[in-house]
Ligand code: ATP
């Protein structure tokens with residue numbers, strides 16, 4: 001591709017509305033342009049990177065035995081009503097009405113559509129296992145679209161759905177996808193980690209997120225330094241505290257006036273106790289019922305764990321009115337002693353003695369509360385967010401926190417959709433059973449953004465070879481020097497003939513401008529042809545990831561550049 005005949009609108013200034021570096025660089029490198037909030041046009045360079053990711057995804061999905069289809073973006077409401085999600089999906093689902101008043105939505109995901117297809121077409125165990133996938137545009141009306149392609153409203157996703165006759169088959173399909181995802185992200189040239197993710201009410205460890213490791217990632221990954229345990233923060237389990245015998249019983253409960261002290265900080269400072277001596281009482285509304293969840297003052301409640309523990313569909317923190325109704329006091333003074341609502345407690349709470357709690361009365365707290373003596377918990381379990389001080393839940397080893405970007409997610413669905421939508425099949429004995437499903441997503445645009453987040457420097461993008469828009473940029477520095485231009489043209493033609501994606505910067509621009517743009521758009525290999533070098537029969541080859549460039553004979557330039565690109569691919573195989 002010749003720069004002058006292409007479209008790469010680069011610019012220098014850091015765009016004001018782009019917070020993260022991948023968003024800034026994708027704008028500056030002329031890869032994307034915003035149309036409206038969370039909706040982008042892919043410019044040629046951005047599209048090339050996206051297509052490279054898609055190609056790797058497609059090759060590996062095909063290799064895994066999955067079958068490509070393409071489903072519609074617009075979906076009828078009826079299917080979502082059948083699955084029950086019309087009610088539950090919330091406002092990320094962009095609902096619309098056609099001219100006949102029929103309701104529908106823009107697909108944020110395709111479980112309903114694929115299940116509808118399968119229930120019409122697949123009736124026998126002989127037709128399974130099968131895994132259908134597509135690469136298609138999704139729409140989610142995200143509450144805070146930001147970070148460019150990282151969290152858009154309209155975005156490209158690869159989504160796949162597997163259908164099996166039994167648990168063993170479903171587990172096999174899941175494992176095949178897990179291995180396929182490992183290959184996909186490795187082939188993209190990314191440093192990543194598969195972590196256990198929350199499965200909602202399904203349970204088990206049948207959900208993994210694939211996280212690209214980057215300090216700027218939105219997600220926190222918990223991993224063990226000794227064993228291979230890794231989970232996202234939401235999911236990471238906390239072991240119950242070691243049995244140290246029952247805690248010593250404290251003095252009798254005593255009420256103490258705490259005028260205007262509501263928060264952990266205010267109450268502990270006022271009473272001169274540590275946060276780990278306080279019991280936090282949080283009132284939730286779980287499927288319509290008020291529930292009090294207790295965690296130690298220095299711990300944080302984990303809503304996903306609470307939801308799973310309660311087996312609830314919906315859990316939300318109660319508002320002021322409900323807190324008053326349930327506890328008799330305004331927010332900040334709730335406590336478990338004498339509370340009518342159902343109480344669930346984190347393990348660590350039940351190991352406390354001599355605790356401070358709210359007194360269920362305005363401006364009142366209780367001291368010397370002894371959990372098992374002074375209140376009963378209907379359930380005790382792992383309800384809190386893990387901390388760096390906690391041991392690994394698998395081996396007891398030391399854990400580590402790091403940051404990542406979720407680029408893929410695999411999930412065992414079970415029979416949730418097949419039961420609701422009656423996707424049934426006949427097994428070998430003629431018995432009618434619901435099909436067992438799995439679903440598997442990859443954010444294609446987000447993968448490109450994550451790659452940039454992980455691989456850049458102050459000058460621009462450092463693309464991993466497999467997903468770079470161009471493998472090589474050829475830079476003739478003096479467009480009026482015939483020898484320079486002739487050498488550049490020759491190298492350009494030969495690299496192209498060798499099957500590489502090559503950008504020839506044939507603009508009549510100053511060398512400085514060309515270098516800056518080459519750094520910005522980040523082709524892995526750069527071949528620079530300058531007037532002085534060419535007199536000695538030499539050009540320069542430089543890796544974008546390395547500081548120095550090497551002088552090579554003009555006759556060897558193509559060979560060296562090809563080898564460097566090939567090494568870039570080899571290193572990720
Ligand atoms: P998140 O937690 O980041 O909102 P999710 O868990 O809702 O994502 P999934 O339903 O698992 O997303 O979708 C599969 C993949 O699609 C994700 O792993 C991610 O890579 C990508 N994806 C999801 N939402 C977006 C978005 N708003 N913009 C870009 N990519 C997205």
Ligand code: MG
Nearest residue numbers: 209406408409
């Ligand atoms: Mg996800």
